[in-house]
Amino acid sequence: MTQGLTAPPGALRTEYPFVLPRGFVDERGVAHREGVMRLATARDEITTQTDPRVRQNPAYLTVLLLERTLVRLGSVPVVDALVVECLFASDLAFLQDLYRRINQDGHTEADVACPACGHEFGVDVAGDASGER
Numbered sequence: 001m002t003q004g005l006t007a008p009p010g011a012l013r014t015e016y017p018f019v020l021p022r023g024f025v026d027e028r029g030v031a032h033r034e035g036v037m038r039l040a041t042a043r044d045e046i047t048t049q050t051d052p053r054v055r056q057n058p059a060y061l062t063v064l065l066l067e068r069t070l071v072r073l074g075s076v077p078v079v080d081a082l083v084v085e086c087l088f089a090s091d092l093a094f095l096q097d098l099y100r101r102i103n104q105d106g107h108t109e110a111d112v113a114c115p116a117c118g119h120e121f122g123v124d125v126a127g128d129a130s131g132e133r
Contacts, residue, residue: 020091032074
């Protein structure tokens with residue numbers, strides 16, 4: 001079950017809207033800038049790595065991952081590899097960064113409460129190198 005853009009508070013958010021810096025320009029000259037990217041699954045990562053196009057050119061992995069995780073791009077009927085290949089370099093870089101940010105755990109903080117007084121605060125559960133706070 002996928003939680004979309006209107007997930008209730010506290011629910012896992014799996015889709016992220018974006019606006020491209022320039023936009024995909026279709027064959028009619030229409031620029032498509034607004035879209036949605038979903039979280040990648042393990043299958044997305046594994047399947048794309050074994051694709052023959054990636055074996056020939058490892059940089060193609062980005063194209064395939066974006067093809068699989070871009071849910072919508074403007075009114076483009078299907079976001080396929082050709083659409084991703086035709087993006088401007090700045091838009092490709094934007095989507096690569098978005099993919100990295102939404103698919104990595106960007107923080108190690110957790111909200112906790114003191115068992116004695118109930119005061120709530122954030123703690124970096126990774127700690128620092130010396131083990132001190």
